[in-house]
Each structure stands twice: as structure tokens, then as C-alpha cells.
Amino acid sequence: MINNLDYKLTDLAGEIGLLLIKHKLSLGVVESATGGLVSNAITNIPGCSAYFPGSVTSYSNGIKQSLLGVSARTLSEQGAVSPETACQMALGGRQLLGTDICLSDTGIAGPGGETPCKPVGLFYLGLSTLKGVRAFEHHFTGSREEIKYQAAVAALDMLRGYLKDMSGG
Structure with missing residues (x-):
């Protein structure tokens, strides 16, 4: 299953790269539970430096707060795994x-x-654009590695959908 998802990640990242170039947009990624898989897929595409300046893997709450500005209140009241x-x-x-x-x-x-209230496989994927920010809830199953790959594919697929909508389909 992982090999099929590796192919899916590369395929999605390539399509996203073309869409980002078409729309003259740049992309950043901040990952927690996927541990860099999304960024890895993006940087596997030659020429990605045209639209991808970098990423942050923020596994700890401290990094989420100090580097990304996640509020201590959100982390204490909603938790690290939350749409907020x-x-x-x-x-x-x-x-x-x-x-x-x-x-x-x-x-x-x-x-x-x-x-x-929060089972294994629960993920929230965030998307921040010039038009606003939203989070999407997902539930994945399988081993730790399979869940991480499914989340990375879902994140890239979500972005592809957003970019395709900008293109009118």
C-alpha cells in the first residue's frame, strides 16, 4: 500500500506544482503528524523552488506556539489535534x-x-490562503506509517482541489 501512496504523493505534487506556477502562487507547509512527508513529496518535483520556499515540521506544542503562533489557550482548551x-x-x-x-x-x-474523543487516525488539515483559513477533519486507518501517508495524500489532494477550483475545474 505504501508504494502506491508514494506514487500518489509524487503525482499530486507534480500536478500541484504546475497549478501553482500557472496561478503564480507560492506554497508553504507546516507539518506535525506527517513529519515532513508533504514537504518531501513537493521537493521531489524538479523546479519546485519556483513556488516552494520551505516548510516547518512542528511536532511539539512549544514549536507550534513559538514559531507558528498557535495560542497556548487553543492548545490547552482544544488540544494540539483540533481544527483551531x-x-x-x-x-x-x-x-x-x-x-x-x-x-x-x-x-x-x-x-x-x-x-x-480523539481516536487514532483523526487528523485536521488546514489550508490558509489570501481568502481565509479553514480546517478539514479526516479519519484514517492502518499502521502509523499508513496513516501518515494517507494524511499526506489527503493534504495534497485538498490543495489540488483548491487550485483546480481557481482554474474553473
């Missing part, structure tokens, strides 16, 4: 990296870390 945190990560990343668009992810890849 995903939105604040995406917005903070877009500002930090100086990009037009920023993707974020936060989730529980497992096998531990779940709570009664």
Missing part, C-alpha cells in the same frame, strides 16, 4: 514563510495517543 490548531498553524506558517498558501496537518498517527 490546524488553522492557527496554517495561518502562522503562511506568515512565517511569506507564502500565498500554506498547508498544515495535525493528527494522531498511533498506535497510542488516542483519547475517548
